[in-house]
Amino acid sequence: MPPQKRIAFNEILKQDDGLLATHISRRESVTIDEAKRKIQSFVTDIKDSLATEKSFSFDKVGNFVLNEENSLVFEPDRKNNFYSESFGFDSLFPRQIAKEKYTYSQTFEEDDDELLVHKSSYSSTAVRKSTGWTYALYSIPILLLSTGLFVVLFSGPKSSNETAKSSFNPLDYIPKKEEVVQKVSVKTPTAETDIIKPNFDNQPVATTELKTLPVQPTTSVIETAPKKVESKKEIEKPAVTPVVEAATATINTAEKRYLIVSGVFKSLENVEKLQSILIKNGFTPKVIKVGELSKVVAAEAGSYAEATQLSEKHTKLIGEKPAIIKAN
The missing domain is CATH 3.30.70.1070 (Sporulation related repeat)
Known part of the structure; x- marks a missing residue:
């Protein structure tokens, strides 16, 4: 739609600004008072028409109508466009489009089973009905699969020693191959070492020889006699903490005040x-x-x-x- 300009009516504006009287006076070459009398006469005619017919029409402008509340309502004419810049443009109005009717026809010959397609007609293919065997073939794999899952899920434990467990994963019920790995325990004999403590007085440390007991044939544990090392105890010296003596100064108050x-x-x-x-x-x-x-x-x-x-x-x-x- 092109830009439009229409005339509006404001009932609140009642003060005369003199523009219409001046225009009539110049157009018809009359005085201002004469133009005002013409305007007053025109307004009186409009009020009389509204009182009798409830409406008054302005050609190519609009209509004045009294509503149920006896209020004045102005309805502008939408066919006329007062916007000068839109001159030459036509208004667009929607137009209904009639739907075309189609007829469907099929012709068949006795000797030929081909489908003949005529003008303004549509072809259609026949749909074969599914037989009972088709549904049976589709349902057999589903029944087998559901039966297998039922047997796997609700079967008892594999052995009496195992407890039954519930799981929605069917792979948990498949027996798994268990590999038994023999654990080899190797016992390493403890090495005999001598513990030597520092000798601060440069004296010989008294040591005792270790005696190894004979290994019994029935056991594989090596028993060793405890080893005693005698050493002179270390003499702990008490830590000497430095004592900081506070510096005391004597001030000669006689000279320095x-x-x-x-x-x-x-x-x-x-x-x-x-x-x-x-x-x-x-x-x-x-x-x-x-x-x-x-x-x-x-x-x-x-x-x-x-x-x-x-x-x-x-x-x-x-x-x-x-x-x-x-x-x-």
């Missing part, structure tokens, strides 16, 4: 790590024991200004700001 404290630790390992870092950066650290804690003093100062300078130096080199404590 301020202490630059880098940190206070309970672990001796942390104290040693901090001491090594301070020594690498040019400090002379000292450790002061305060109960279980160890106070690491990076440097000493006689005045607060000197202590502040050492604190700034400590912060730049170590990366952490120390504490300045006044000595008692």
Whole structure:
């Protein structure tokens, strides 16, 4: 279908915009008031027609109809297309196609059994009916197969010693060939070895000779007398654990009044790590024991200004700001 444009009606729009009156005034060369009177007269005629006939028709536009609720309904004319760009295109309408009727005819001659095919006719072949023997031939293999499966599945165990087992696999009931493999057990005689323990005092180790008992003819087990090896017991020496003595430093509080404290630790390992870092950066650290804690003093100062300078130096080199404590 080509693009279409139809006229619609909106009952809500009741305000006069003056376009129709202006068009009539220019077309018929009348005043605006005269054009409005013509429009009012035309509307009155439409209302009278709707009141009497319930409908009013506009040629090639559409129809006004009053429905059951007495409301005005506009039905546009679908045969006319007001879309100017679709000019020249025809609307497509479906068309019913009549079905052709065919007749089937077959002619046979008395002497010839050939099937004659005429024009506008279709050939058909005769279907032979299946006899009872055909069904019997097809059913015999199925019966044999089902009987064999029934016998295999529901037969008893192969021997009295075997227990019956249920399985949907018919191959499980087929007797399998069992191969008996004789297990050969080989006993290897144990080799006689001497166990020698280290002699720390360079003394000869007392050993005893092994006596082998005679092999009895009735048994195949070789019995050997236990071998005893005497050796001097190893003297275990107690492990000596190094004792780390905490470094105690005496600080002359009479001359140095301020202490630059880098940190206070309970672990001796942390104290040693901090001491090594301070020594690498040019400090002379000292450790002061305060109960279980160890106070690491990076440097000493006689005045607060000197202590502040050492604190700034400590912060730049170590990366952490120390504490300045006044000595008692």
